[in-house]
Amino acid sequence: xxxxxxxxxxxxxxxxxxxxxxxxxxxxxxxxxxxxxxxxxxxxxxxxxxxxxxxxxxxxxxxxxxxxxxxxxxxxxxxxxxxxxxxxxxxxxxxxxxxxxxxxxxxxxxxxxxxxxxxxxxxxxxxxxxxxxxxxxxxxxxxxxxxxxxxxxxxxxxxxxxxxxxxxxxxxxxxxxxxxxxxxxxxxxxxxxxxxxxxxxxxxxxxxxxxxxxxxxxxxxxxxxxxxxxxxxxxxxxxxxxxxxxxxxxxxxxxxxxxxxxxxxxxxxxxxxxxxxxxxxxxxxxxxxxxxxxxxxxxxxxxxxxxxxxxxxxxxxxxxxxxxxx
Amino acid sequence: xxxxxxxxxxxxxxxxxxxxxxxxxxxxxxxxxxxxxxxxxxxxxxxxxxxxxxxxxxxxxxxxxxxxxxxxxxxxxxxxxxxxxxxxxxxxxxxxxxxxxxxxxxxxxxxxxxxxxxxxxxxxxxxxxxxxxxxxxxxxxxxxxxxxxxxxxxxxxxxxxxxxxxxxxxxxxxxxxxxxxxxxxxxxxxxxxxxxxxxxxxxxxxxxxxxxxxxxxxxxxxxxxxxxxxxxxxxxxxxxxxxxxxxxxxxxxxxxxxxx
Numbered sequence: 227x228x229x230x231x232x233x234x235x236x237x238x239x240x241x242x243x244x245x246x247x248x249x250x251x252x253x254x255x256x257x258x259x260x261x262x263x264x265x266x267x268x269x270x271x272x273x274x275x276x277x278x279x280x281x282x283x284x285x286x287x288x289x290x291x292x293x294x295x296x297x298x299x300x301x302x303x304x305x306x307x308x309x310x311x312x313x314x315x316x317x318x319x320x321x322x323x324x325x326x327x328x329x330x331x332x333x334x335x336x337x338x339x340x341x342x343x344x345x346x347x348x349x350x351x352x353x354x355x356x357x358x359x360x361x362x363x364x365x366x367x368x369x370x371x372x373x374x375x376x377x378x379x380x381x382x383x384x385x386x387x388x389x390x391x392x393x394x395x396x397x398x399x400x401x402x403x404x405x406x407x408x409x410x411x412x413x414x415x416x417x418x419x420x421x422x423x424x425x426x427x428x429x430x431x432x433x434x435x436x437x438x439x440x441x442x443x444x445x446x447x448x449x450x451x452x453x454x455x456x457x458x459x460x461x462x463x464x465x466x467x468x469x470x471x472x473x474x475x476x477x478x479x480x481x482x483x484x485x486x487x488x489x490x491x492x493x494x495x496x497x498x499x500x501x502x503x504x505x506x507x508x509x510x511x512x513x514x515x516x517x518x519x520x521x522x523x524x525x526x527x528x529x530x531x532x533x534x535x536x537x538x539x540x541x542x543x544x545x546x547x548x549x550x551x552x
Numbered sequence: 553x554x555x556x557x558x559x560x561x562x563x564x565x566x567x568x569x570x571x572x573x574x575x576x577x578x579x580x581x582x583x584x585x586x587x588x589x590x591x592x593x594x595x596x597x598x599x600x601x602x603x604x605x606x607x608x609x610x611x612x613x614x615x616x617x618x619x620x621x622x623x624x625x626x627x628x629x630x631x632x633x634x635x636x637x638x639x640x641x642x643x644x645x646x647x648x649x650x651x652x653x654x655x656x657x658x659x660x661x662x663x664x665x666x667x668x669x670x671x672x673x674x675x676x677x678x679x680x681x682x683x684x685x686x687x688x689x690x691x692x693x694x695x696x697x698x699x700x701x702x703x704x705x706x707x708x709x710x711x712x713x714x715x716x717x718x719x720x721x722x723x724x725x726x727x728x729x730x731x732x733x734x735x736x737x738x739x740x741x742x743x744x745x746x747x748x749x750x751x752x753x754x755x756x757x758x759x760x761x762x763x764x765x766x767x768x769x770x771x772x773x774x775x776x777x778x779x780x781x782x783x784x785x786x787x788x789x790x791x792x793x794x795x796x797x798x799x800x801x802x803x804x805x806x807x808x809x810x811x812x
Contacts, residue, residue, distance in 0.1 A: 229664075306643075309642045310642060311642060311643060323632050404786065428643075430663075433663075434656060434659065434662075434663070437649075437653060437655075437656075438653050440645070441639070441640060441650065441653060442636070442639070444600070444605060444634075444636055445636060445639075445640070445653075446747075447652070448603050448629065448633070448636075449653065449656045449657055449671050450625045450626040450628065450629030450630075450633035450657040451625070451656070490643070495643070495644055495645050495646070495649060496649060498663065498664075504715065529712060
């Protein structure tokens with residue numbers, strides 16, 4: 227791929243992200259126009275529109291973008307760590323741990339910051355479990371990691387079902403929304419953006435080594451890559467990014483698996499290109515999905531995880547069919 | 553003489569099994585060493601140890617007069633290149649993208665590929681006769697084409713010491729001769745150019761006999777024999793190593809061996 231093609235792809239992805247952001251700001255029950263956005267920047271907007279933008283649409287839009295970007299990046303990193311095209315950010319059981327903690331929180335009647343803190347804690351407990359079980363003597367094989375993740379996920383799944391089955395029916399809908407991923411209460415703080423920026427910068431700085439690691443650990447080691455350090459970095463980085471996403475929006479499915487794969491299918495196999503594209507388009511994808519989730523059946527809000535799958539599946543199949551077999 | 557590799561008293565274990573016991577040999581610039589032995593004798597383990605991928609249980613390995621452990625990973629990868637026996641292609645990539653990875657050790661601190669990286673990689677692909685496949689996906693390659701790509705990646709890496717694990721895997725007979733030619737050119741050392749050597753582990757005794765001037769022969773229970781071809785590569789020694797009757801014939805190109 228020539229430098230010209232790379233630059234134009236990056237430019238397209240930036241424009242897509244900006245267009246998605248504009249779309250999300252302009253859609254909703256209160257009419258806001260492009261003129262209003264300009265007025266907002268010069269602080270001359272009427273109170274209602276000003277409040278809708280400042281307190282609802284902008285924070286929610288930013289939360290959607292940060293979550294989508296973090297999930298897509300985590301997906302790229304997990305796929306390299308496990309060298310498995312089926313790996314997604316949740317494959318090591320992280321979302322299960324977060325869900326158990328979040329559902330317990332809902333059962334006890336807590337919400338808001340308590341809920342997201344519990345989700346974060348649950349995710350980190352799950353990460354720690356995988357790390358200590360699979361990380362025998364500091365060197366974990368791909369298959370041990372995968373098996374540990376799958377078994378832990380099954381355990382968390384049982385606990386989730388137990389809580390769903392025994393909870394009062396009034397709280398079950400809230401639990402289902404959390405499990406499917408929902409951005410209606412989502413806000414991002416400095417923590418999410420910090421993790422995203424540091425994660426993106428670190429991933430980009432290692433992009434070259436990731437290209438090598440994809441071809442196997444022995445191959446990477448013989449080409450001078452510090453394989454153990456890099457894999458540890460991938461594990462920690464992908465886990466933190468996913469934990470932030472889950473803390474913000476529950477377990478939104480599909481973004482982390484499909485965005486990196488669509489881009490790989492479309493030819494962005496080099497991680498120096500794949501990483502920035504995944505961040506921009508993962509963010510844009512979730513932003514558009516969330517805009518649809520809150521406008522399609524307004525005033526009814528849909529869980530965004532349902533929309534990501536409903537748009538994601540057909541577009542993925544279309545791309546799969548239109549590209550020659552790989 | 554320039555000593556590229558100095559192995560002294562090397563002992564390797566796999567679990568409780570002793571693969572190699574007290575092996576010593578030195579590789580001088582321009583030499584080509586063959587590593588022969590039965591299945592599971594430890595040929596690959598030996599190559600990986602020399603490449604710095606695993607530690608020796610006992611003994612020392614020096615590369616260019618400096619102990620292996622004292623080399624930085626990146627520095628070492630500029631000196632030593634390893635052709636692996638199998639290739640992991642779980643995620644898609646093209647031939648050109650894969651071959652370019654060979655330049656990784658030389659690109660420390662650089663984000664983009666340089667013009668030189670591309671040029672050397674294209675040259676390597678051309679040398680292996682697969683430049684026209686540059687844009688093909690890995691999965692569409694035949695076994696032999698994939699093997700040639702791995703060789704091209706190794707050439708693009710431009711190592712001083714080439715470690716090759718079963719280099720003739722999947723290659724057709726016609727390409728065996730080109731491989732011999734290629735490795736002879738790569739390791740040709742007239743005392744002026746860059747000194748290079750090769751070590752290859754193989755089951756193809758006759759290929760090794762055409763190509764190599766020195767051998768490490770793995771007998772049994774960790775016992776090894778290392779030295780020039782004329783002392784190691786004899787029907788008697790080979791019969792002992794492979795635990796079967798091996799006969800020797802003489803061809804124009806050199807000795808030929810076959811099991812009888």
